[in-house]
Amino acid sequence: MKPKAAAFLSHSLLLCGALFMLLPFVWMFFTAIKAPSEIFEASMWPWPRTWFGFAHFQEVLKSAPMGRFMLNGVVVCAGILCVQLLVAIPAAYALAKLPFKGSEWLFLGILAALSVPIQVTALPLYMGLSWAGGLNTYFAQMAPFFLSMFAIFLLRQHFKTYPDEIIQAARIDGLTEWEIMWRLVAPAARPALAAFAVFSVVAHWNDLYWPMVVISATELAPPPLGMLLFATAESGANYGALMAGASLISLPMVIVFLLARKQFIQGITMTGFR
Amino acid sequence: MPNAQLSKPLSTAWLGIGMAAPAGLLLIILYALPLISLLVLSLTNYELGALDFQWTGTQNFQRAWADPVFVRSLKNTLLYMLIVIPGGVFFGLLVALLIHPRIRSRSFYEVIYFLPVTSSLIAMATVWQFLLHPKLGFVNAALKAMGFAEIAFISDPGWVIPSLALIGLWQMIGFNMIIYLAGLSQIPAEIYEAAAIDGMGAGWERFLRITWPMLTPTTLFVVITTSISAFKVFDTVLALTQGKSESEVILYAIYLEGFQYFKMGYAAALTLIFLALIVVASSLQLLKWDKKVHYA
Numbered sequence: 253m254k255p256k257a258a259a260f261l262s263h264s265l266l267l268c269g270a271l272f273m274l275l276p277f278v279w280m281f282f283t284a285i286k287a288p289s290e291i292f293e294a295s296m297w298p299w300p301r302t303w304f305g306f307a308h309f310q311e312v313l314k315s316a317p318m319g320r321f322m323l324n325g326v327v328v329c330a331g332i333l334c335v336q337l338l339v340a341i342p343a344a345y346a347l348a349k350l351p352f353k354g355s356e357w358l359f360l361g362i363l364a365a366l367s368v369p370i371q372v373t374a375l376p377l378y379m380g381l382s383w384a385g386g387l388n389t390y391f392a393q394m395a396p397f398f399l400s401m402f403a404i405f406l407l408r409q410h411f412k413t414y415p416d417e418i419i420q421a422a423r424i425d426g427l428t429e430w431e432i433m434w435r436l437v438a439p440a441a442r443p444a445l446a447a448f449a450v451f452s453v454v455a456h457w458n459d460l461y462w463p464m465v466v467i468s469a470t471e472l473a474p475p476p477l478g479m480l481l482f483a484t485a486e487s488g489a490n491y492g493a494l495m496a497g498a499s500l501i502s503l504p505m506v507i508v509f510l511l512a513r514k515q516f517i518q519g520i521t522m523t524g525f526r
Numbered sequence: 527m528p529n530a531q532l533s534k535p536l537s538t539a540w541l542g543i544g545m546a547a548p549a550g551l552l553l554i555i556l557y558a559l560p561l562i563s564l565l566v567l568s569l570t571n572y573e574l575g576a577l578d579f580q581w582t583g584t585q586n587f588q589r590a591w592a593d594p595v596f597v598r599s600l601k602n603t604l605l606y607m608l609i610v611i612p613g614g615v616f617f618g619l620l621v622a623l624l625i626h627p628r629i630r631s632r633s634f635y636e637v638i639y640f641l642p643v644t645s646s647l648i649a650m651a652t653v654w655q656f657l658l659h660p661k662l663g664f665v666n667a668a669l670k671a672m673g674f675a676e677i678a679f680i681s682d683p684g685w686v687i688p689s690l691a692l693i694g695l696w697q698m699i700g701f702n703m704i705i706y707l708a709g710l711s712q713i714p715a716e717i718y719e720a721a722a723i724d725g726m727g728a729g730w731e732r733f734l735r736i737t738w739p740m741l742t743p744t745t746l747f748v749v750i751t752t753s754i755s756a757f758k759v760f761d762t763v764l765a766l767t768q769g770k771s772e773s774e775v776i777l778y779a780i781y782l783e784g785f786q787y788f789k790m791g792y793a794a795a796l797t798l799i800f801l802a803l804i805v806v807a808s809s810l811q812l813l814k815w816d817k818k819v820h821y822a
Contacts, residue, residue: 454644
């Protein structure tokens with residue numbers, strides 16, 4: 253095949269696939285700004301014929317606390333990420349640079365836990381939280397994710413490559429181990445930290461299973477659970493408002509993705525453990 | 527400090543223990559204890575709130591294999607995997623092969639194909655429910671325009687799992703594409719050059735004899751991550767069917783038993799079966815470290 257023809261063929265295939273990928277997004281947004289009468293016509297033409305404006309969005313914002321859902325999402329994601337880093341950075345540094353008896357066992361335990369998803373530990377953790385009266389709190393939403401095995405695993409790899417000579421020199425200069433870790437070794441792994449941060453925020457922003465288990469109060473629901481509560485309340489008939497709600501829920505991650513595409517793709521693909 | 531020289535290595539080890547202690551403690555609280563509790567629970571008939579329980583041995587596990595809902599959830603998950611694994615490998619690789627040689631348009635396509643990976647699945651599942659709606663949806667409108675009969679994608683038990691798998695594919699193709707692009711960029715150009723000198727053509731033969739074998743570890747990784755995400759399907763079922771039209775999947779069955787009916791003992795047994803499936807799938811990854819996999 254001639255190169256021109258091959259390029260033409262590959263572009264047409266890619267564009268067809270791209271249309272399939274974008275179809276739900278396009279459909280979601282245009283339905284959200286369509287008049288209800290047009291939605292029920294079920295035509296294949298996505299573009300609204302008459303200007304309907306943002307009435308569906310106003311309706312959603314009036315009937316569901318979307319702002320509150322977003323705020324909950326921000327609080328939960330930020331809380332999880334902070335504790336994850338505060339736990340994982342020292343642990344990874346200890347595993348990489350401060351050998352101690354039993355460190356292999358700890359590392360093995362972390363590797364084993366890496367393949368245990370939240371859906372497995374959810375049942376006993378739920379029972380424990382319910383026994384302690386901790387259901388329906390931000391803490392309950394965050395606590396199971398305080399330990400990120402993936403962060404420890406990833407950071408340990410990075411810290412290991414940090415030259416021992418520099419650490420030795422810093423020790424001689426009188427820096428404490430704590431200062432060496434926070435001021436020298438951790439900043440050197442900044443790209444890995446950024447990618448991990450994106451990975452963590454996306455995973456917990458989109459997580460539905462665990463919030464569903466521990467949260468029943470609407471005012472504490474993160475965005476996906478809020479979307480579910482809203483969809484159930486709408487009982488599926490009002491597609492204009494549903495699509496407006498879905499647009500609002502999806503928008504923050506789409507914006508983050510477009511802004512930090514490189515870290516985003518790296519963060520998600522560094523691991524299969526989504 | 528007379529012993530400063532001697533005590534130095536000792537204090538470093540203690541520092542290490544101190545720094546790793548929070549992680550170790552969380553590992554015990556969040557993983558070890560829950561797993562032990564699951565094991566113990568699975569041998570009882572405990573129900574949340576009950577004052578009393580009996581030891582029932584392996585009865586919960588025997589019951590699982592006779593439970594029509596759980597068996598159906600396993601079959602549904604298997605059917606889902608049979609669609610999603612070959613589909614995810616084929617389309618992920620196809621898109622990667624087409625994008626890889628593109629220079630100017632590469633990031634344009636990457637963004638579009640990766641967009642579904644990043645979006646909240648519950649929100650997009652709601653959109654898909656609308657797209658697949660028998661009367662109002664785009665897909666049936668398109669089918670009718672082409673002269674086909676309308677299909678009840680969500681309420682017909684024969685169509686519901688393939689429909690869920692279609693949504694699963696839509697969400698994972700971008701992920702698989704990125705993994706395959708990374709795999710493709712690691713194939714040394716010299717191999718292609720050497721093959722060209724030996725008279726190998728650029729098309730099918732080159733793909734079958736070089737690209738595909740060189741990508742074996744990548745494909746294995748894609749198959750594993752796809753299987754694990756297939757075991758974990760939950761959001762789309764919840765949004766589209768709530769388990770109606772016989773569409774239960776493993777996690778949905780566990781969720782119902784544990785958090786709706788509060789049958790903790792039985793749910794613990796189902797959870798352990800779920801964990802066993804995940805562990806088997808992830809341990810296939812160990813094969814990846816074996817370099818011979820290239821030439822398998």
